[in-house]
Amino acid sequence: EPEVTQTPSHQVTQMGQEVILRCVPISNHLYFYWYRQILGQKVEFLVSFYNNEISEKSEIFDDQFSVERPDGSNFTLKIRSTKLEDSAMYFCASSGDRVGEQYFGPGTRLTVT
Amino acid sequence: RKEVEQDPGPFNVPEGATVAFNCTYSNSASQSFFWYRQDCRKEPKLLMSVYSSGNEDGRFTAQLNRASQYISLLIRDSKLSDSATYLCVVTPSSGGSYIPTFGRGTSLIVHP
Numbered sequence: 001e002p003e004v005t006q007t008p009s010h011q012v013t014q015m016g017q018e019v020i021l022r023c024v025p026i027s028n029h030l031y032f033y034w035y036r037q038i039l040g041q042k043v044e045f046l047v048s049f050y051n052n053e054i055s056e057k058s059e060i061f062d063d064q065f066s067v068e069r070p071d072g073s074n075f076t077l078k079i080r081s082t083k084l085e086d087s088a089m090y091f092c093a094s095s096g097d098r099v100g101e102q103y104f105g106p107g108t109r110l111t112v113t
Numbered sequence: 114r115k116e117v118e119q120d121p122g123p124f125n126v127p128e129g130a131t132v133a134f135n136c137t138y139s140n141s142a143s144q145s146f147f148w149y150r151q152d153c154r155k156e157p158k159l160l161m162s163v164y165s166s167g168n169e170d171g172r173f174t175a176q177l178n179r180a181s182q183y184i185s186l187l188i189r190d191s192k193l194s195d196s197a198t199y200l201c202v203v204t205p206s207s208g209g210s211y212i213p214t215f216g217r218g219t220s221l222i223v224h225p
Contacts (some may be wrong), residue, residue, distance in 0.1 A: 032135040100204050
């Protein structure tokens, strides 16, 4: 069964550093997403990506964040100048035509120290 | 006002029990509704979409009440493996936005 993969599974970084989180969505999916979940809190939408551009983004997704699809398979989230409050689980997801039916990757746990 | 609200639980039930969760949403323009399950420290997994007429998938039944702006999930004959957090997800239809809003989830614990 096709699945979304994410690397690394755990990333530890120092405050102020840049991190890149990587995702490989399901190959025939068209829509890609990033979410974050702070420990004990709800899943929060960050950004959606379609046809090689951002289609929607939330208030959380400010200038500190960027996304890219550098090739036909990878989808990346870059966080510049990380802050302590960026510590969270970051999930990538993808969907086909039915955008609400999303398939999530296993997540990257980001710890900012 | 919270956009998607769920009773956090936990709901603690014996195996074989029937349990129901509700989820209320504030945006009347919401169009699509889903239930996901999330195991501890794992990713959300799609459980089922919720259709206007209600739908069933094995032991799971989902209902939508647009007038009262809530959706429900009924689990019959609970199994130990049903223990998880159940997330209600709502997507709007206004202005072409598809940003999904997740509820905080309802925790279910099924015990022997």
